[in-house]
Amino acid sequence: MSAPPETLLTDRERVRRLLALPGVRPGLAERLAASRVAMVGMGGLGNPVALYLAAQGVGALTLIDPDQVQAHNLGRQILFAPSDVGQSKVNAAQRALRRTAPNCTIVTHETALRAENISDLLEGSDLVIDGLDRAAPRMILNRWAVASAIPVLFGGAIGYEAQVFGVRGGKPCLYCLFGELQGADEDCVVAGVLGPVVGLAAMVQASEALKMLLGTGQSMVGRMWTYDAFSLKTRMVSVPPRRDCPVCGDGR
């Protein structure tokens, strides 16, 4: 019998330390390999999350982003090289991820998330990572998260601050917390952003995604993690559902 291809041997080894964790049962590598995670947005959040999920043995990633790589992205969108500037983000990310995990199945959609295409884009995903940079599509994603009951890990970062919030079918959802979020968009052009702080939010998203896929540890659903690198303050806030929430409440 011939030896298995080198990449398959590598894939068996890449999850060895993961499977040694307390609470992780042997055999769960197959569950990771059979999982599909959708990344909505391949910017400062989507880049590091995709890199870690591919490296840790997640079998399939869906990358969704309409944008091209710009030079000012390179400080925090760490899959991209100067030679990628001007090219599609999802295609450039796919090339980088193939080096990391050749057997990871990567599907790309060079499009923006809208109410009309969200079901087609995200159907069949086991979990969704929010890597968006605007409030309006986040609210579309939140409505879909409540309706579909597929878990979504929302993330955000600006300035020195990062946050992550888990939604699974609502009660609570992102709307319970923030309402309509009209005029909520702050611009990184004005506010600035510390590159690794976006990465911190991404690392919390990636850790929680792997925990959810493996079914281990406490769940971040209904909890908001926040970190302020300027004042060195971190919090985990339990969010109660709002019964009158028009998205996930009793009267919807």
Add this chain to the structure above:
Amino acid sequence: MSTFIVNGEIREVSDALTVGDLLDRLSVSHQTVAVMVNGAIIAREAFATESLHERDAIEIVRFVGGG
């Protein structure tokens, strides 16, 4: 002067009778924050009318939207 537990820390704040007053004293915008008082979410429309009491535990979470 009232004593509140704001984001897990004890704060002395003057003239804060409502959630809206407290946000103003702390120079926090009303538009993009979630406020929980003793574990219950306060709708933004109720910030001006929701009364605060001595030792209330208040969590203020600002929406952080970049990515």
